[in-house]
Amino acid sequence: MKxxxxxxxxxxxxxxxxxxxxxEVKVAAEMNNTAGKIIHAQRVQxxxxxxxxxxxxxxxxxxxxxxxxx
Amino acid sequence: MxxxxxxxxxxxxxxxxxxxxxxxxxxxADAKTEHGRALDKARGERxxxxxxxxxxxxxxxxRDKRAHIEKANAKQKRVExxxxxxxxxxxxxTALVPxxxxxxxxxxxxxKREIQELDKCRTEKKCSTCKxxxxxxxxxxxxxxxxxxxxxxxxxxxxxxRRDSQEKGLEYKPRNFNExxxxxxHTPEELKAAKRAYYYTxxxxxxxxxxxxxKQRKQNETHQ
Numbered sequence: 517m518k519x520x521x522x523x524x525x526x527x528x529x530x531x532x533x534x535x536x537x538x539x540e541v542k543v544a545a546e547m548n549n550t551a552g553k554i555i556h557a558q559r560v561q562x563x564x565x566x567x568x569x570x571x572x573x574x575x576x577x578x579x580x581x582x583x584x585x586x
Numbered sequence: 587m588x589x590x591x592x593x594x595x596x597x598x599x600x601x602x603x604x605x606x607x608x609x610x611x612x613x614x615a616d617a618k619t620e621h622g623r624a625l626d627k628a629r630g631e632r633x634x635x636x637x638x639x640x641x642x643x644x645x646x647x648x649r650d651k652r653a654h655i656e657k658a659n660a661k662q663k664r665v666e667x668x669x670x671x672x673x674x675x676x677x678x679x680t681a682l683v684p685x686x687x688x689x690x691x692x693x694x695x696x697x698k699r700e701i702q703e704l705d706k707c708r709t710e711k712k713c714s715t716c717k718x719x720x721x722x723x724x725x726x727x728x729x730x731x732x733x734x735x736x737x738x739x740x741x742x743x744x745x746x747x748r749r750d751s752q753e754k755g756l757e758y759k760p761r762n763f764n765e766x767x768x769x770x771x772h773t774p775e776e777l778k779a780a781k782r783a784y785y786y787t788x789x790x791x792x793x794x795x796x797x798x799x800x801k802q803r804k805q806n807e808t809h810q
Binding site for chain 2 (some may be wrong): 520521523524527530531534535537541543544545551552555556558559562566577584
């Protein structure tokens with residue numbers, strides 16, 4: 517998983533699986549928790565950039581078009 | 587006759603078109619005076635009486651338009667509320683959270699809620715103290731927790747109570763409980779047997795008390 521869009525699709529499939537009953541509640545809870553950890557890691561970077569009054573430069577969150585130009 | 591009516595209507599329309607501004611200013615001036623407002627009201631009533639179908643259609647149209655706007659506003663408000671909630675979860679100002687993170691967090695919240703819903707129907711729970719999975723009946727009801735059951739099982743809670751009272755030097759009397767830690771009520775036979783057992787073990791003290799009581803009664807009677 518190298519981009520936030522992948523994480524988003526992964527979570528969407530997780531939600532569908534949970535609704536269908538194909539994924540166990542325990543597994544879903546753990547995966548959801550892990551996704552939260554990833555997001556909070558990004559949050560720290562965002563906060564850091566905001567404190568330094570800089571534009572955040574996070575590869576995980578860069579759009580694909582931006583990636584191509586860079 | 588019809589033709590004359592049509593010509594009159596066309597003339598009136600042309601006059602309205604030509605004097606649009608003048609009519610508008612007159613209308614605005616009329617709206618400020620009592621007489622003008624009354625005239626306007628009377629005109630409106632006359633129109634409503636003459637064309638009820640058209641008025642009803644117009645009212646329905648306005649109602650539909652208002653409902654559509656209200657629906658859109660409610661949706662926008664919901665989205666804003668959710669976004670602010672997500673930002674609150676991330677402990678960041680709403681403007682600072684990028685939309686991608688917003689989306690992921692929204693999905694996470696949805697999954698969390700689904701898990702909470704599914705958790706309500708489960709039959710087992712892990713005790714936070716002994717770390718064992720136990721049937722849900724072994725946990726007392728608690729309003730403060732997410733699933734409505736306490737984190738600690740009844741047995742662990744009882745053990746904690748016993749330990750605490752021992753530390754304080756107090757006497758701890760556990761109630762009669764079953765394998766799940768639930769209190770069990772005594773049957774009438776059990777109560778009878780317990781009473782009998784108590785009587786035979788404390789027979790001397792009970793008889794002494796009885797004797798003292800009868801003596802007191804007799805003394806009271808002689809005084810009277």
